[in-house]
Amino acid sequence: MTTQMLLGPIMGDVEGLVLTAADRQRLMHPLMGGVIFFARNYANPAQLAALAASIRELRTPHLMIAVDHEGGRVQRFREGFTTIPPMRLLGQRWKANPAEARKLAHAVGVVIGTELVAHGLDFSFAPVLDLDWGGSTVIGDRSFGRDAETVAALAGAVVAGLAAVGVASCAKHFPGHGFVKADSHHEIPRDTRSFNDIADDDMAPFKLLADKFDSVMPAHIIFEQVDAMPAGFSSHWLKNVLREQLGFRGVIFSDDLTMEGASVVGGDVARAMAALGAGCDMALLCNDQTRCSALLAGLVAEGVSPEATRSEHLTRMHAKRAVSLNDPAYLQAKAIVAAAVGA
Numbered sequence: 001m002t003t004q005m006l007l008g009p010i011m012g013d014v015e016g017l018v019l020t021a022a023d024r025q026r027l028m029h030p031l032m033g034g035v036i037f038f039a040r041n042y043a044n045p046a047q048l049a050a051l052a053a054s055i056r057e058l059r060t061p062h063l064m065i066a067v068d069h070e071g072g073r074v075q076r077f078r079e080g081f082t083t084i085p086p087m088r089l090l091g092q093r094w095k096a097n098p099a100e101a102r103k104l105a106h107a108v109g110v111v112i113g114t115e116l117v118a119h120g121l122d123f124s125f126a127p128v129l130d131l132d133w134g135g136s137t138v139i140g141d142r143s144f145g146r147d148a149e150t151v152a153a154l155a156g157a158v159v160a161g162l163a164a165v166g167v168a169s170c171a172k173h174f175p176g177h178g179f180v181k182a183d184s185h186h187e188i189p190r191d192t193r194s195f196n197d198i199a200d201d202d203m204a205p206f207k208l209l210a211d212k213f214d215s216v217m218p219a220h221i222i223f224e225q226v227d228a229m230p231a232g233f234s235s236h237w238l239k240n241v242l243r244e245q246l247g248f249r250g251v252i253f254s255d256d257l258t259m260e261g262a263s264v265v266g267g268d269v270a271r272a273m274a275a276l277g278a279g280c281d282m283a284l285l286c287n288d289q290t291r292c293s294a295l296l297a298g299l300v301a302e303g304v305s306p307e308a309t310r311s312e313h314l315t316r317m318h319a320k321r322a323v324s325l326n327d328p329a330y331l332q333a334k335a336i337v338a339a340a341v342g343a
Contacts, residue, residue, distance in 0.1 A: 002059055003060070005028075008030055008032045008309070009033055009283060010299070012027075013287065014055075017040075019054050019055065027055065031305075036286060037066070037067040038067075044080055055120075062318070064122045067124055084111065084337065085337070085340055088140075091150060102154065103157075104336055104340050106157045108161060112167075113165040114165050114167075118324070123215075123317055127155045129173075129206055132146050136181060156209050188260060188261050189219075190221070190224055198223060230264065232278070252280045253284060256286045256287075258288055268291055273299070
């Protein structure tokens with residue numbers, strides 16, 4: 001019998017291929033709301049499905065289960081899953097034939113969504129809306145390209161493909177990570193441009209698609225002329241710009257709180273409280289289960305409760321319906337993607 005619990009505001013991860021007792025205890029904490037999988041959590045399709053099922057059966061509504069499964073170098077599940085090309089390939093195809101590139105992007109969304117849901121997951125943190133300025137050490141070929149309208153068109157097609165199979169999307173990294181060279185996993189990136197320059201260029205895909213994608217992940221970047229806080233901890237960026245100016249009504253996830261780009265805010269509890277206070281619906285702490293457990297205890301000590309942090313948006317990230325790996329639309333999309341990878 002599953003336990004009825006609200007979805008809490010924290011997403012963490014699990015140790016390996018099956019749930020440990022410590023995993024179960026942590027996932028039953030009332031402040032937990034989701035789980036993100038990594039490559040270490042994957043051995044084969046059957047194992048993945050079993051792991052996801054063991055998480056889903058813990059609570060009702062079930063903890064949302066997510067993964068970074070964009071394609072290219074960011075694809076956590078490989079053997080037994082369709083190889084997804086880097087999004088730069090789609091941008092290159094657009095230059096030669098926009099209609100075919102859009103068809104491929106839609107197929108990518110259908111394939112990613114179908115394969116994840118068929119194995120018990122809810123969604124991927126995708127697509128990337130960052131522009132490729134050529135110097136980023138972390139974005140690179142994860143981007144569809146440099147032109148904002150092209151990026152919006154192709155990302156929009158991926159979002160539509162995901163939606164066609166009942167899967168939510170996540171646009172990242174608002175308002176744009178592609179301009180800075182520093183990798184926010186290991187450094188504290190700073191962007192010195194004016195708000196107007198950012199809004200007219202890097203932020204344009206987010207503005208064009210604000211009523212299309214279901215969730216967004218802000219960047220751990222300090223935009224010095226706009227706010228002293230990184231975007232993911234800035235109520236100005238999240239509430240004034242994203243919510244009010246762009247009219248976004250979906251879920252806001254923080255990027256990983258363990259990243260160096262988040263270190264300017266303080267310890268993990270301070271980071272989580274700052275992210276939630278700035279407007280995030282859920283904060284992620286990844287790849288350190290001990291730190292995650294300490295974060296949960298620290299938030300309780302600060303008086304944080306699932307009732308106080310409850311977000312009406314979170315359940316929209318659950319997969320909307322069952323899917324089949326024998327569905328003709330999926331098989332057609334898979335053939336399109338396979339042909340692009342093999343070309």
